[in-house]
Amino acid sequence: MTVIIEADKLAKTYSKTVPALADASFCIEKGEFVTLIGRSGSGKSTLLNILGCLDNPTSGTLTLDGIPVKYQDTSQLVTLRRTKIGFVFQQFNLLPYLTARENVEYPMLFNYHDPKTRARRAEDLLRCVGLYPRRDHHPYEMSGGEQQRVAIARALINDPPIIFADEPTGNLDQKTSEEIFGLMRSISEERHTTFFIVTHERDFGAYADRSFQLVDGKVHATW
């Protein structure tokens, strides 16, 4: 197995006294399905943003798919976000004026693929998340669960090895949440994609290969 995420003593302090994240060190292997469980304010989002190259750590190093991340190098961060990382958000964050298919295509716009390739890939992914018949619908015509499925398809469009999800089921009911977790799990197995999911609900740890816990900025692996 190859290591895809390697965090070494990642730390982030906003004020001098309270560390948001303290010395997080761990390795995650390719295709692993990992959940990070912690109460709100425990530094989960901070860790996720640092891993997702959206935020920079105060100290420590991160290696993604063998590439050491240089947080000061904006163009490297852009390339990493384009090729290595997909994001799923709690608020879905689909663009309201685009259809489901256009939303899925959206990240590819910045990667300069020709329109035909884009449309074909987007349609394949919508089929994969079970929303192909609704490809021409706008987000406001869809339920929360459907919007999150579109968002998952969007995260997969550039075929990244890693998907980061920040409370992906935080805005969904129990039944839909289970469906979404099930979908992510099956995608992870099928495509061998690494999932790193932040959640505050312990129950979903059951879907994971491994579950981390974050208490007061410190990472504990549960199993």
Added chain:
Amino acid sequence: MVKLVDYAKLSALQIRKKKMRVLLTAFGIAIGIAAVVGIISFGEGIRYQAIDTIKQQSDLTLIEVTGTVQDGTVIPITDSKVTMIQNLSHVEAAAPVYQVSFSTLQQTYISVTGIRGDDFSTLFKPTYTYGGSFTSSSNQIILGHDISEKVRKYEGIRSGDLFTVVIRDYDQNGAPRDRKVALQSVGTLRERGDDLDNIAIMDIDSVKTIVNEPMSYSTVYVRVDNPENVFAVAKDIQSMGLTVNGAFRQIESVNRLMDIVLLFLSIFAAISLVVGALMIVNTMVMAVYERTREIGVSMAVGASPGDVVTLILIECFYIGAIGGILGDLLGLLFSWIINTIGKAYLIAQMGDLFSGFARYDLALVTPQILVAGFLLAVVLSLVSGIYPAVKAARLNPVEAIHHP
């Protein structure tokens, strides 16, 4: 390129979302453009009218070339320079002349131009009220309309008369010695309204013989084939170190004056453009603020700061393009109002004196003005977009994604 088309489509969606706001902003810039287009068209109309009047009243294709005084020394017109002028393209004819002054017995001074007979007829196309041209190497002389009146009135010399002029030479001691020469008036020119009315014309060789001392040419008269080429020919001759004059100089002065007038008027009109540009800045800063989350998400899924700048600037381009088209249309409307209502009012107020205006449009809208107006609107919008675009590109993605 494909990328740019995609961005253009995406930005078009943004523009479509807020039609009213875009239209109002575009109108802000359009009013400024319309003011500039209207004022410049009005100025161009006046310029056209002035130049057209000059063209009708004067002989535009005639250039007068004289020697130049440079650092106190005279650069004379030599035969080789005359040949160079004759060989310039667009020059139909170029004739060197001598200019001298003879006095009659009663002390009336006559300015005499010595020129070859055929040059005289090709360059000036003279028409006569009496007689015709001189023969070469003779003592025959043609009198201009005014000078012929003058000598008839004061000296009783009529057309066809033989009359005497006095040539004053100086001997070795500097004492004047007068010589008397008999000239025969063979032709009188019809009134022309130019310098030719006040001078007499003789054959160039006769003048040289009569004066009987070394002279250099005073002037070369140049006839250009077409009014459009006058400026080019004048420039070529100037580069030989000679001085050029003629009716085209008046056009130059009109152009220079109108350039300054238009520049000042445009500066005032441009103030409204500044207001329009500030409106665009405001609209786009608002748009960026409203879309903070969307921009954050775009960055998370792979948009670079450059992509964000491009997207915002394309939106500004749309606003500018809409503003430019609206501005041109409004400018055309302005000019139309000046040309119909304004002109009627002016003629009514000024009376017959200005009836000449009736032939002209007061405001002249040229395609160049419209294109310039459109480009101005687009450039201004893009410049206005720089601040909001950079602001958007500098957003912190983490904060932007969690923006309410």
